Amino acid sequence: MATIAATPAHAHESHAHPTGLRSWLATVDHKRIGTLYLFTALFFFLLGGLEAEIIRMQLQGPNGHLVSAETYNQLFTMHGTTMIFLAIMPLSAAFFNFLIPLQIGARDVAFPRLNAFSYWVYVLGGIFINLSWLLHAAPDGGWFGYAPLTTRAYSPGLNIDFWVLGLQILGVSSLAAGFNFITTIINMRAPGMNLMRMPMFTWAAFVVQFLIVLAFPVITIALVFLMFDRFFGTNFYTTAAGADPLLWQHLFWIFGHPEVYILILPAFGLVSDVLPAHTRKPIFGYPVMVFSLILIAFLGFGVWAHHMFAVGMGPIADTVFGLTTMLIAIPTGVKIFNWIATMHGGSIRFTTACLFCIALVAFFTIGGLSGVMHASPPADLQQTDTYFIVAHFHYVLFGGSMMGLFAGVYHYFPKITGRMLSERIGKWHFWLTAIGMNLTFFPMHFSGLLGMPRRIYRYDAGQGWDGFNFASSIGAYILGIGTLFLVWNIIKSLRSGTRAGNDPWGSPTLEWAIPSPPPEYNFARIPTVTSRYPLWDMKQPVLTADVPHTQRGDKEMDVAIGGKTVGHPHPAPAPQSTRVAESAMHIETETYSAAELGIALPDPTIKPLFVALGLVIMLTAPLFMHEAQMREIAGNAAGHRTAMTMFWVFALGGASLMVGMLYNWLLTPLESAHH
Amino acid sequence: MTSVPLTAGHVAPDAHDPHATSTGLDNKKIAIWAFIGSECMLFASLISTYLIYKGRSKVGPFPHETWTDPSTGKTLHAILNIPVTSASTFVLLMSSLAMVLALAAVQNKNVPKRTTGERILGNSSLWLLATAALGITFLGFQAYEFTSFVHEGLSIRTNLFGSSFFTLTGFHGAHVTAGVIWLLTLFAIDRKRGLGPRDEVNVDIAALYWHFVDVVWIAIFTLVYLIK
Numbered sequence: 001m002a003t004i005a006a007t008p009a010h011a012h013e014s015h016a017h018p019t020g021l022r023s024w025l026a027t028v029d030h031k032r033i034g035t036l037y038l039f040t041a042l043f044f045f046l047l048g049g050l051e052a053e054i055i056r057m058q059l060q061g062p063n064g065h066l067v068s069a070e071t072y073n074q075l076f077t078m079h080g081t082t083m084i085f086l087a088i089m090p091l092s093a094a095f096f097n098f099l100i101p102l103q104i105g106a107r108d109v110a111f112p113r114l115n116a117f118s119y120w121v122y123v124l125g126g127i128f129i130n131l132s133w134l135l136h137a138a139p140d141g142g143w144f145g146y147a148p149l150t151t152r153a154y155s156p157g158l159n160i161d162f163w164v165l166g167l168q169i170l171g172v173s174s175l176a177a178g179f180n181f182i183t184t185i186i187n188m189r190a191p192g193m194n195l196m197r198m199p200m201f202t203w204a205a206f207v208v209q210f211l212i213v214l215a216f217p218v219i220t221i222a223l224v225f226l227m228f229d230r231f232f233g234t235n236f237y238t239t240a241a242g243a244d245p246l247l248w249q250h251l252f253w254i255f256g257h258p259e260v261y262i263l264i265l266p267a268f269g270l271v272s273d274v275l276p277a278h279t280r281k282p283i284f285g286y287p288v289m290v291f292s293l294i295l296i297a298f299l300g301f302g303v304w305a306h307h308m309f310a311v312g313m314g315p316i317a318d319t320v321f322g323l324t325t326m327l328i329a330i331p332t333g334v335k336i337f338n339w340i341a342t343m344h345g346g347s348i349r350f351t352t353a354c355l356f357c358i359a360l361v362a363f364f365t366i367g368g369l370s371g372v373m374h375a376s377p378p379a380d381l382q383q384t385d386t387y388f389i390v391a392h393f394h395y396v397l398f399g400g401s402m403m404g405l406f407a408g409v410y411h412y413f414p415k416i417t418g419r420m421l422s423e424r425i426g427k428w429h430f431w432l433t434a435i436g437m438n439l440t441f442f443p444m445h446f447s448g449l450l451g452m453p454r455r456i457y458r459y460d461a462g463q464g465w466d467g468f469n470f471a472s473s474i475g476a477y478i479l480g481i482g483t484l485f486l487v488w489n490i491i492k493s494l495r496s497g498t499r500a501g502n503d504p505w506g507s508p509t510l511e512w513a514i515p516s517p518p519p520e521y522n523f524a525r526i527p528t529v530t531s532r533y534p535l536w537d538m539k540q541p542v543l544t545a546d547v548p549h550t551q552r553g554d555k556e557m558d559v560a561i562g563g564k565t566v567g568h569p570h571p572a573p574a575p576q577s578t579r580v581a582e583s584a585m586h587i588e589t590e591t592y593s594a595a596e597l598g599i600a601l602p603d604p605t606i607k608p609l610f611v612a613l614g615l616v617i618m619l620t621a622p623l624f625m626h627e628a629q630m631r632e633i634a635g636n637a638a639g640h641r642t643a644m645t646m647f648w649v650f651a652l653g654g655a656s657l658m659v660g661m662l663y664n665w666l667l668t669p670l671e672s673a674h675h
Numbered sequence: 676m677t678s679v680p681l682t683a684g685h686v687a688p689d690a691h692d693p694h695a696t697s698t699g700l701d702n703k704k705i706a707i708w709a710f711i712g713s714e715c716m717l718f719a720s721l722i723s724t725y726l727i728y729k730g731r732s733k734v735g736p737f738p739h740e741t742w743t744d745p746s747t748g749k750t751l752h753a754i755l756n757i758p759v760t761s762a763s764t765f766v767l768l769m770s771s772l773a774m775v776l777a778l779a780a781v782q783n784k785n786v787p788k789r790t791t792g793e794r795i796l797g798n799s800s801l802w803l804l805a806t807a808a809l810g811i812t813f814l815g816f817q818a819y820e821f822t823s824f825v826h827e828g829l830s831i832r833t834n835l836f837g838s839s840f841f842t843l844t845g846f847h848g849a850h851v852t853a854g855v856i857w858l859l860t861l862f863a864i865d866r867k868r869g870l871g872p873r874d875e876v877n878v879d880i881a882a883l884y885w886h887f888v889d890v891v892w893i894a895i896f897t898l899v900y901l902i903k
């Protein structure tokens with residue numbers, strides 16, 4: 001047994017992370033940005049959860065009178081919008097940011113400042129959309145915002161304006177991050193980190209980025225049409241002018257179905273990396289797991305109209321989309337079986353992270369099965385717009401995405417903060433969540449099949465729904481209490497959690513070869529990777545006996561462009577000796593400052609924050625245009641002028657801030673010439 | 676179980692170039708391709724909407740057909756001006772040629788130039804400015820087209836054709852505008868300190884963007900203007 005833990009560094013305190021507010025505002029370190037994403041997204045998760053609790057209080061019994069119909073519309077719209085765009089996607093983004101560079105052996109993402117920009121756009125967009133609550137004008141058209149219902153004629157208030165503009169802002173964030181991560185994964189891998197050696201989470205993240213950059217432009221255009229209709233009087237969704245009332249639905253779901261994979265695949269990726277660590281077995285069928293991800297992504301663009309069976313597209317379209325939807329269950333089912341096979345025969349440690357993985361496998365399967373049920377158009381006609389659908393997508397989003405993300409939180413929190421979460425509190429969190437979630441969402445299958453429609457704010461007694469709704473509400477309260485255990489756990493861990501060390505779980509991938517939290521430069525020496533599970537190769541080679549290896553590392557990266565293998569040959573082909581694996585891969589236990597190691601790191605800069613701020617200010621301007629139009633209609637000429645002045649101040653002020661700062665950013669080199 | 680602890684003595688800057696990439700391509704090159712892929716979906720959505728709404732407008736003017744207003748009896752002719760737009764399309768195509776020359780001039784900055792022809796071909800500022808100027812000319816044509824359409828009674832509010840046409844071509848025009856600003860910025864840098872082979876990737880990605888915007892226009896010109 002050789003020493004792994006050398007004496008920890010203590011003489012380098014002065015080179016520790018800079019702290020203080022400014023250092024966070026100006027950070028371009030992917031790990032700090034990931035941490036910001038994590039805590040911001042958890043905050044919005046609590047907010048979205050609070051909205052859900054109010055919804056369940058309202059529906060706890062017949063004829064609830066806690067909130068008005070208007071408020072109820074705002075609550076369910078903001079619950080969906082918040083959970084999808086402000087909680088689950090950014091929670092995934094937290095892991096993208098923190099893990100991708102570590103898992104592929106890079107020092108940062110390809111464009112660190114763009115990464116900071118993505119975060120600031122996200123957080124400002126989240127604040128923007130929630131400011132609507134202060135004006136009692138939160139979005140109220142559902143997270144899907146169906147036009148023509150959301151056009152000015154039917155939704156005259158500011159509510160939908162906030163939603164349209166907020167989603168445009170958040171789209172910018174996701175797209176910028178997408179380009180960044182695609183480039184990072186293609187181009188920043190450590191020597192030997194071939195595509196088929198990448199950890200499963202990085203693979204899932206890679207596939208998701210393609211979904212994001214291809215799906216988000218479609219919703220962008222749909223939203224532009226809606227914006228133009230609302231502000232400039234165009235006719236895209238005006239049926240009286242001959243517009244197709246289904247245009248929005250098509251555009252929205254061409255985005256919307258890939259979006260559900262954007263929400264679930266990162267969780268799949270996390271589980272595929274967390275399970276092997278806790279079952280002490282390599283993932284079962286790695287190549288199949290990779291190809292099923294790619295297949296799901298491809299098919300995901302060909303199923304959108306299964307959201308529209310009820311609109312009467314005709315038998316051919318219904319059949320085609322029904323079949324493609326059933327088809328997509330195959331690669332998804334393959335993943336489920338592979339996880340089960342990974343657990344089979346493993347020496348499973350039932351840690352909280354592992355329990356959440358198992359929960360994903362179980363609950364997502366229930367959601368997947370109900371999904372295949374309404375892939376059949378005749379069945380869907382019975383179920384559409386009922387609570388059965390609500391049950392289905394909460395099983396896949398809460399039972400799937402959130403379980404996977406919770407698994408990721410418990411598994412990676414020690415890496416992110418250097419401190420363990422409490423397993424005891426974690427078990428409370430897990431069991432309350434598991435019980436609460438099933439008690440909330442399982443009865444919805446029945447209330448839905450008994451005909452309870454979605455989005456109603458109250459219902460009469462005696463329709464057979466009362467008991468199921470009561471059960472759902474009790475479940476939601478249990479779920480809420482469970483979530484408080486997570487909050488408690490995080491606070492407790494940050495204050496007094498056990499120190500984690502490099503690798504508390506005995507995990508196989510690169511991120512566990514470095515200290516927790518990782519030093520700002522990540523790897524003092526960029527590792528040379530010779531297999532999928534480099535740490536197990538070193539520590540427990542018996543676990544990876546069946547995983548493909550190369551003894552000497554590979555000559556080149558396996559990237560082929562136009563049939564030609566490209567890339568730099570590895571600088572120092574290792575000698576043929578038995579100590580090769582050791583010299584190629586190593587554990588780093590000491591931390592230094594980047595300067596001591598001669599590593600050039602990007603300079604902190606606050607410019608991305610200001611570019612993001614300019615963008616958001618600019619996109620706030622149309623709200624004043626709406627106000628001006630309202631005042632003009634009311635015959636208030638002076639008020640109209642004031643509002644239009646505000647419009648121009650925000651539009652031009654925001655635009656000049658954005659462009660000026662952008663130029664400043666682009667003309668400043670990433671890192672100062674010499675350290 | 677063995678491992679090699681990393682001690683301070685082992686720590687050295689990486690043997691290989693820290694900026695070497697897995698593919699050997701610059702990061703910016705990969706990012707611009709990802710961006711262009713995304714932009715394809717953006718324009719695909721715009722163009723599909725235009726095509727879906729083709730012929731569905733309740734009132735004129737129409738792109739390729741005359742229309743008589745039943746209430747006034749006034750006849751509005753087909754509004755698209757193919758000859759003028761052919762000219763502007765030609766201008767945009769030529770701008771792509773100038774862009775190719777600009778990139779080549781930057782790449783060959785250090786190659787000695789002997790003849791006047793070589794000096795002209797090797798003048799990156801000239802070709803960057805020419806590309807931008809042709810882009811501005813295209814935008815001028817578009818401004819003329821838009822104002823004459825409005826004059827003839829077609830605004831973005833008039834009918835489905837007006838909404839989808841102005842939005843589609845307006846989006847394209849905005850992309851050309853962004854490209855022109857990008858090119859003028861490169862021109863200014865070239866005048867200030869001279870762009871050379873080390874700046875190749877920065878000009879290359881601008882060129883890729885510019886060619887992409889050009890290709891999108893070919894699609895728009897064919898689908899909107901030429902096909903009746």
Ligand SMILES: [Cu+2]
Pocket residue numbers: 256257260303304306307
């Ligand atoms: Cu779907």
